[in-house]
Amino acid sequence: MPDRSAGQRRSAIEVSLSVDHGGSDGQDMGEMPATAQAAFARFVRHAVEAARDERGWPVAEVAARSGVSRSTVFRWLSGDWQHHPELPKVRTFCAVLDVPLGVALRALTPPPADAPQPSPPRTDPSVEAHIAAIRDRLADPRTSAADRQHIRATLQMLALAESRAG
Incomplete structure (x- = not known):
């Protein structure tokens, strides 16, 4: 299947996590709450699944094309990390999969626990x-x-x- 241009493609992960809540300087941020690990693992899982479904790329291909090692991708998938993933790795991972960096950063920076939770939108x-x-x-x-x-x-x-x- 031919790849569409980045301007025409919006992956499933971008659709499901389209709000950007902030940024990261890529520095080691110390221990992260489990919620950030779970949110980033979910983001990576959706991105990898979209790459498999849309492009036929297995995890090894995603890793090879992004320059992020397979072991790192698997650590991200499992939420098995104690410090923020390195920004350059996250940036290339997102670039290769045509996912805006803000989507990944949003997953890495969940709102504070004391932040008011938005009420679910009313739907028909x-x-x-x-x-x-x-x-x-x-x-x-x-x-x-x-x-x-x-x-x-x-x-x-x-x-x-x-x-x-x-």
Whole structure:
């Protein structure tokens, strides 16, 4: 499958974690709470899954193309780190997968525990039903790879349209 340009592609991880809450200077930040480890592990898992689904890249290929060692990628996947991942490694990982660096940094810097949690947005039950149907279709083994790719491309296009509008 030919790669689309970075301007046309928005990975599933970017869609699911599209708000940027801040940055990092890449310095060793000391011990991190488990929530940051879990959030970054989730981010990496989604990014690796998107690379596999969209490009056919296994973890080894993601590691080779990003210059991040396989062992580091696996540590990130498992949340097995005690200090912030190095910014240059995170930057190249994101660049290779066309995921904005802000998405990774958001995962690394969860809001403080005492920060007020936003209330969940009100959604129309019919919209929730459509979203559930899309999830079911993507998870259904009878759905062809072409149909899955079409669904993902449509969702990415809608997410891009939303980000331009907002």
